[in-house]
Structure formats: structure tokens, C-alpha cells
Amino acid sequence: MPIATPHRPEGLADFLEARERLLAIAHHIAAGYADADDIVQEAWLRWQHTDRSVVVNPRAFLSRTTSRLSISAIRTARRRASVSAVTWLDTVPAPDADPARIAEQADDLRSAIRLLTRLLAPREQVAYILREAFGWPYRQIGDALGLNEVHARQLACRARVRLSTGARATAPVAATPAPQPALLGSFLEAVRTGDPAALIALTEQDPTEDDPSDVYFGRAH
Template sequence: MDTPDDLDQAAAVFAQVRPRLFGIAYRMLSSATEAEDLVQDVWLRWQTYDRSVVTNPAAFLATTTTRLAINALQSARVRRETYIGPWLPEPVDTSADPHLGAERGEALGFAVLLLLEKLSPTERAAYVLREAFDYPYRQIADILRSTEVAVRKLVSRARLHVASERRAVVTGAEQRRLLEAFVAAARSGDLTTLEGLLAADVVSYSDGGGVVTASRVPVSGAPRVAKFVTAVSRWFWAGVEITWSEQNGQAAAVLSRDGTVFAVLTVNASDAGIDQLLWMMNPAKFTAIAPVVP
């Protein structure tokens, strides 16, 4: 039976690695809420586990987190098949922690998270552990109950998938400039300026989850997107307060009315202009957003 000192030591060990555990879980699930729940589950397991047989607590906890995340992702994908409208990752505020528990900020941006949705859970885990946390291939193999050769193939396939479908991204400063210019043009209903900011094959995704009014199908093409944004500009932006923030390592506009957040907007962009407009509007996805003080 654990003594208070044993539990205090267990808590101290867990607290030290908790940011990394959350970083792994979030990159796997694209949901801060689900990642928090999973990390809490890991803590409960750590409390009741025979810790005397664990020689490397950090490795043990990372392994437990990854395996639970693989299982959770398989269940999450079943739920997302019946999700109403486009599904987008849940944003997390990275202004305080730009790498979100990793040595590098890899596999955190919205564009990459959306691409990772197309990988198998095991491929995604291998990619996250290698690219974001720089785990050795041998350790990843142990975590995934696989071989080093197989893990190298998983990571290679994942890298190719991300590289083949992702355009060369603009700098953070340029992404912020494009976002601010888009918001200004959208608020004023400036059709010409909007079309000039958008890539020809831009896609606008609105994630309302069937809870709020939002387009349930993606809107594609610069002329259609610009006209759609202009058409809703009068009522959508009425009384809106904008707070500029950093979500998932990129500039985002937190939109609120009377102090209540109702949307988070960001853009993914390349040299061709804004490639993707991401409107996160499902209230359930604002749990990791700092409250707006009116």
C-alpha cells in the first residue's frame, strides 16, 4: 500500500512529464478536451501501478499515453463519421507554450493536424513521436510493440503523405498579415479584396458540429468563397469583438459578442494566397480558449 510520501513522489514524477504527455495526446487526438481526459486516465493508472518495477517513469508514462491515444483515436474516428458538417481540430492557445510539450512545434499546426487525420493511428503515433518529440526509432518500436524497421517505414510513409499534400507555407508574419487583411475585407464586405487574398483553389471549412448555424459543406474556389463571405458579412460581423491570439502556433482571431466566444478563425496560406479558411464554431471546442474580458 502506498504511503503519502510514495504518492507525493508519484505526483512529482507525473507533474514533470505531464506537458509532454498532453502534447502527445493532443497531437494524436486533435482535441484538448479528449487529451486532458486521457492524461487524467494515465495519472490514475500511474497511481495504482506497481511503480517499484518501473525503471524509467518518463518512458513508461509516454508509452501508456501513446497506447491509450491509439485506442482513443480509433473510437474518435467512428464518432467523426457521424459528425455534422466539417470536422476541425480543437484549437489550443500556444502563446504561453509555443511547442506544447515538445522540443519542437512539429505536428501542431492546423494544416498538419488535418493531414494526420488521414493516417492510420499507428502511423500517426510514429510520426508524432519522431517528428515532434524526437524519440529514437528503437524506443518508438517498443512503444508500438513493433520493430525498428517497421517504425522507420511508418514514419517515412507519414512524412511522404504530409509533404506530398502540403504546400510550402508562408512565414508566421505573412500568415498573420493575410489573416488580418481577410478579416478587414470580410467585415466590410469587400469582394474584390477578398478574391485577391484567396488562392484559386481555396477551401473554407466551417465546424459548427450541428450545434450552431454554419455551412455543413466546404465552400471551394476563390469566387465562391469570396461571395459566400460577402453574403454573410452584414449579420455575421455585427457586434463582433476580435481578440488576436496564437492558436496551434499560428495567428488566429478569437471572435466574441458581449464577452462570449462564438468562433475562432485562422487561415493556412502559401505563396498562392490563403489556401484554407478554418472557422471553428462548435462551442464544445472552446474549452482551451482563454475567456474574453468584455
């Protein structure tokens, strides 16, 4: 009986051949501003959604894409630094704040949660929040979600891409995400107690499977 081989997405060979160069480009351009692995992960996602039949030189295309993403990462980081960056935790109303300010922050937080539940699957929501709001390293996120570090990085990166482009997940997210009140309540509970257990529990209702193209990207390659 022949041994089944795992599906390898189209374009993978070209990407893996260029990957070390892409990491070098991202590190050279965006060092100190963004993680090179995150940038190259996003380049892989862009490559997966590119019409490769019109790409004459994949290596040059990937290098150019990575360079542009690196420059974009620098601009984003500088913009955040110069505009008193509003973080997720900044949107949590302080109990003793001005009532008008409390209402404004609560609206901002509800809008953010609404966007997450509309565009992301539960595991992406939680990975994104743990990374962006609480600053957890990918290894810690992976441990919490029962994943390895590479997989946790993929979830958070994919979430950022979908949020930045407004793209809905491939899976039917509308039927699977944590309801907005549940995600909002779990987030506020994690902020109040420092324990994200309620957030992590929301991932148990995520039956969606990952894009098979994601599993090939990582430090192991």
C-alpha cells in the first residue's frame, strides 16, 4: 500500500528556497522595529494569494514583497510611537474616570471586539489578544492553546493580516466565533485578574481547521 504524503501547497518550494534571504532582508531593514519571522510569515501569506502564473522571478518577487512589508512595519511602529499609541488595555475604562470618557472607551472596546468576532476564528481571536493586549511571547501562547511556538506565531500573524485587510477567514467564521459578549467579558476578566483562563476556554468552541499552507512555514524549514 503506498504511503500517503502530506499535501504541500503550491509555491512552497520557491518560498523555502528564498526563505533565508527573506529573513535576512527583514532583519536588515526592520531590525528593532518588528520581528523578522513575523514579516516573512506575512510574505508567505501574500505569496499564497498571488497569481504565481504571472510571476517571472519568484525569488525577486518574494524579496521585493518582504522589503515592502519591512518598510511598512517600520512606518507602523514609528506611527504608533509618535501618536501615543492606543493599545487594547488603554480602551479598558478606569472605574474612576470621567463618565463621558468611560462611555467613549467602552464604545472603542466594543468596536474592537466586534471586529475580531466578525473576521477571526476563536483561536485567532485569543492568540491575537494574548499577543497584542498582553504581550505574551509566542511560546507562552502556544503552551496555553496546546500548540507549538511556530503555530502560535502563524495564528497571530494571520489574525493581523485579516484585521489589516478586512478579510474574513476562509472557514465560515460567522458560525463559529465566540459571541461578542463572551469575548468581551472574558477579556475584561483577564484584565481584572491577570488570568486569561476564560479567554483560552473560548477556543474550545473552534472546530475550524487551519489552512494547510500554514503548517509548512516555521523555523524548522
